[in-house]
Amino acid sequence: MMHCLIPTSLFAATGRAILTLATLAVPVVAVAADSLPEFSKVSEGYEEIAPSDQQDVKGLFKVWKREKDGQVIGELPKNFATKKYFLALTVSSGDKYAGLQSGDWVVQWRKYNDRLALIAPNLTIRATGDDEAKASVKRLFTDQVLLDVPILATGPSGGPVVDLDSLLVGNATKFFGNSVRVTNPRLVALKQAKVFKKNIELAFEIVGASSKLQTIHYSISEVPATNNGYTPRAADERIGYFTTSFTDLGKYDDDETRIRYINRWHLEKRDPKLKLSPPKEPIRFYIEHTTPVRYRRWIKEGIEFWNKAFEEVGFVDAIVVEYQDAATGIHMEKDPEDVSYNFVRWLNNDVGTAIGPSRVHPETGQILDADIILTDGWIRHFRFNYHDLMPQLAMEGMGPDTLAWLAEHPSWDPRVRFASPSKALHLRQQAAMAGSLPASGHPFAAADPMLLGDDEYDGLYGRVSQKNGLCMAASSRGMEMALARMNWALTLLDDKANDDKKKDDGEEKKEKTDEEKKEEVTKSDKDKDEAKEDESLLDGMPEWFVGPLLADLVAHEVGHTLGLRHNFKASAMLTLDEINSRDVKGKKTITASVMDYTPINYRYESGEIQGDYGMIDLGPYDFWAIEYGYVLDAKKLPGILERCTEPALQFATDEDTSGPDPLARRYDFGRDPLAFANEQTKLVQLYRERILDEFVEDGDGWGKARRAYELTLGLQVRMINMMANWVGGTSIHRDRKGDPGDRDPVEVIPAEQQREALKFVIDQAFNDQAFGLNPELLARMSVDKWLDSSSRSQIATEGAWPIHDRVLGVQSSALTLLMNPTTLRGVYDNELRVAADVDVLTLPELLNTISEATWAELSAECPEDRDDRRPMISSLRRNLQREHVERLLDLVLATKSQGAASKPISNLARLHLKELQGNIQKSLESCGDKMDVYSKAHLSELDERIGSALKAGYTYGSANAGGGIMQIRFGQPTDQSRDQVFPQ
Known part of the structure; x- marks a missing residue:
């Protein structure tokens, strides 16, 4: 004792x-076993649940329920201690994303006297090889106890009996996390209890957060044995698969210690002698009965895209699709939450989301279960929140170093600059706090690689979605659909595009009389009406248009459930002219993979015809990736990987999007993204010309005009961001030494391409004409306001569109993209990456180009017919120039924490300020009497500000090694410190 x-x-x-x-x-x-109550006493009033699949087959374990109160008890097998169990979790009702996989646990039971401990085994640190290493690792890296429960009795089969209500409902938050919280334990109902040979299904209705009724579903099964015939396959960085990984401390070579297996299904040929054989167990998807009938065939088509790739590796009908249908009752007995079935689920929640999570064997990477979630929001999408969309577009591609700079300089932060004044302070504080986090708060620093859905990229922040998260394909498609609805409302573009092209080609057009114009409009309206009658529409959009887009989205998510990650280099396979050609349309795919985020292909004047609007099949990368993952003969793998240098097989994924490679980006399109950006810019101009006359129809609120303009502004920002990434960029290749072609893994983007990209950004962000604003449009950009929950975000929105704030948001974001220290450091480093006799964009050239474009008015002749209504420097340009000065001041005061390039950047910024001050003074002296008051006051104030800043910068800069003044007030953002010394 x-x-x-x-x-x-x-x-x-x-x-x-x-x-x-x-x-x-x-x-x-x-406690002795005989001290436990008799099972007959414990089970009094309970009735055993018979196996649901076959009456004469034993279930995974025995379960009893009591009808009067829905209580459930269960008996574990006698040999429970030797088994690992899989707890698959789903919130199946009472949540906007009900049906999304909500996590899973691999657990074991261990007996301690009269209690059972539920233990999560250590699977991340292992040891193979000698027995001594295994013993040491087992002693050092132990398992985790999640909870414990009392043993109620010994069951009829000799196993321990536990209270399943207490286990699964009482510990719901432990299993599901904070997304599930039982707020009234007195109100619990058993909604489902099914026993199968291989699994147990239990669902409980609870009172959750905010007193909402929720149903939580547990699917309990055994983890398959590791000797089930499945062979793990090593992961390779040249091809994009999700991985299951662990550390093997039985190995002593650093390159061998980390073991990574790709996630894939276990497919075996039914007849190995056949070149094309069906699998023993196909991957079977059920399309949930909640899916609208009008969309089902397109979903099926998107799933079956992948069968073509499996045929290349010897499988026919590798994926089988079934419809679950409430009207006929077919497959209605199958629960989507059951780990035995793979479902495509449809949620009518008015949110643009699609995600393809899967559950995998924790030791081998074998995929065990997958459930794709589709929502209706992206199809119906038109109303979007400007304040959410614009910062997201402007922040695309920013890495941890840039986020660190933004935390110290919140006035550079697009999230702050696009915010309304009422929210800006809160966002500044958030950005400053994020700067103290690892990687300056970049989502990937906090993302658990085992739960890649648990961060902002998949639109389901705070939720666990297992493998294959990080998917924004649907939100991207939502913006595209909003543009599509605008495109349709403004009529098809072919006639207008052709007319404009004829103008550009010099073809004269005969001016029509008023009668001819009237007749033409009447005929056009009649033709459109007849076309609508003949055309099959899906929720207001032609089926031939939206159907293939849905199939493409589904194929993307199915790719995730097959183990594939995103490939954001796939869109660079063809040029725009090739995409919009007769050789490609309807015959070939327009990108290398469905795993990219590919914008809808709206043609303006590229190529010879309107090509396919979206993907119509898998791309060559998809076939290659499936070949690597699922070819049966492992001896072929080295030869498959050697193809990694082929242009159509280039790979870059989510973590690459915040790096220096401009082709590793979401939402770009074509081998030459500049051509795509120019094409989109012409469409933006066309849309804006037609907003008032053709988009807003009689009876519409004028808020529609505002939403339409802001949508075009979002597209403009997307293009600006995309092209700014080329400045200071490098191409990154994942090749290994010895791969064909012997490519350098790092290649500087050609100087001419960088200059063209820089010119595009300047043209689209710095020039007043780029925004397409005029008094007539501005007078009609109001906002619709309703005092209800669906329009709450609009209540505080200003009725008159805040012109200068919105435009400055775009201008300041462009300056951030071009002048942040990460971009400048990239330009500076690139000067050493190429030989001295090779043309390169230098740091002085970049800063000179930005300055000359920003201050073009100072080099022009003195104004003649200018006054306060027609100023020498427009109000939009004055804002830009002030912003530019403030950026240079921040760069002058940059500290060594910004890296070794901070000093040359600081010196060049100081030189630019000196030269700028001299040019301002010359302009004031030569043109002072001819200047309008606005321009004169603006230049005078900046002259004083620059002079004070340079003087103060020398004074404070000499006091510390950093050469800056950020240390004047500890804990304050640089913006505040600077403004304290140089008041605005």
Whole structure:
């Protein structure tokens, strides 16, 4: 017998808490099995649940329920200690994303006297090889106890009996996380209890957060044995698969210690002698009965895209699609939450989301279950939140170093600059706090690689979605559909595009009389009406248009469930002219993979015809990736990987999008993204010309005009961001030494391409004409306001569109993209990456180009016919120039924390400020009397500000090694410190 002696001093210090143990000694007594209550007593009033699949087959374990109150008890197998169990979790009702996989646990049971401990085994640190290493790792890296429950009795089969209500409902938050919280434990109902040979299905209705009724579903099964015939396959960075990984401390070579297996299904040929054989067990998807009938065939088509790739590796009908249908009752007995079935689920929640999570064997990477979630929001999408969309577009591609700079300089942050004044302070504080986090708060620093859905990229922040998260394909498609609805409302573009092209080609057009114009409009309206009658529409859009887009989205998500990650280099396979050609349309795919985020292909004047609007099949990368993952003969793998240098097989994924490679980007399109950006810019101009006359129809609110303009502004920002990434960029290749072609893994983007990209950004962000604003449009950009929950975000929105704030948001974001230290450092480093006789964009050239474009008015002749209504420097340009000065001031004061390039950047910024001050003074002296008051006051204030800043910069800069003043007030953002010295 063991005793625990308690010192008197400890009792005095801790009081009553110790008294509950003992005053002198605590005997620890093992409880004998025969001291447990008889099972007949415990199970009184309970009835055993028979297996649902076959009456004469034993279930995974025995379960009993009591009808009067829905209580459930279960008996574990007698050999429970030798088994690993899989707990698959789903919130199946009472949540906007009900049906999305909500996590999973691999657990084991261990008996401690009269209690059972539920244990999560250590699977991340292992040891192979010698017995000594295995023993050491087992001793050091132990398992985790999640919870414990009492043993109620010994069951009829000799196994322990536990209270499943107490286990699964009482510990719901432990299993599901904070997304599930039982707020009233007195109100719990058993909604489902099914026993199968291989699994148990239990669902409970609870009162969750905010007193909402929720149903939580547990699917319990055994983890398959590792000797089930499945062979793990090593992952390779040249091809994009999700991975299951662990550390093997039985190995001593650093390159071998980390073991990574790709996630894939276990496919075996039914007849290995056949070149094309069906699999023993196909991957079977059920399309949930909630899916609108009008969309089902397109979903099926998107799933079956992948069968073509499997045929290349010897499988026919590798994926089988079934419809679950409430009208006929077919497959209605199958629960989507059941791990035995893979479902495509449809949610009518008015949110643009699609995600393809899967559950995998924790030791081998074998995919066990997958459920794709589709929502209706992206199809119906038109109303979008400007304040959410614009920062997201402007922040695309920014890495941790840039986020660190934004945390110290919130006035550079697009999230702050696009925010309304009422929210800006809060966002500044958020950005400053994020700067103290690892990687400056970049989502990937906090993302658990085992749960890649648990961060902002998949639109389901705070939720666990297992493998294959990080998917924004649907939100991207939502914006595209909003543009599509605008495109349709403004009529098809072919006639207008052709007319404009004829103008550009010099073809004269005969001016029509008023009668001819009227007749033409009448005929056009009649033709459109007849076309609508003949055309099959899906929720207001032609089926031939939206159907293939849905199939493409589904194929993307199915790719995730097959193990594939995103490939954001796939869109660079063809040029725009090739995409919009007769050789490609309807015959070839327009990108290398469905795993990219590919914008809808709206042609303006590229190529010879309107090509396919979206993907119509898999791309060559998809076939290659499936070949690597699913080819049966492992001896072929080295030869498959050697193809990694082929242009159509280039790969870059989510973590690459915040790096220096401009082709590793979401939402770009074509081998030459500049051509795509120019094409989109022409469409933006066309849309804006037609907003008032053709988009807003009689009876519409004028808020529609505002939404339409902001949508075009979002597209403009997307193009600006995309092209700014080329400045200071490098191409990154994942090749290994010895791969064909012997490519350098890092290649500087050609100087001419960088200059063209820089010109595009300047043209689209710095020039007033780029925004397409005029008094007539501005007078009609109001906002619709309703005092209800669906329009709450509009209540505080200003009725008159805030012109200068919105435009400055775009201008400031462009300056951030071009002048942040990460971009400048990239330009500076690139000067050493190429030989001295090779043309390269230098840091002085970049800063000179930005300055000359920003201050073009100073080099022009003195104004003649200018006044306060027609100023020498427009109000939009004055804002830009002030912003540019502030950026240079921040760069002058940059500290060494910004890296080794901070000093040359600081010196060049100081030189530019000196030269700029001289040019301002010359302009004031030569043109002062001819200047309008606005321009004169603007230049005078900046002259004083620059002079004070340079003087103060020298004074404070000499006091510390950093050469800056950020240390004046500890804990304050640089913006505040600078403004304290140089008041605005």
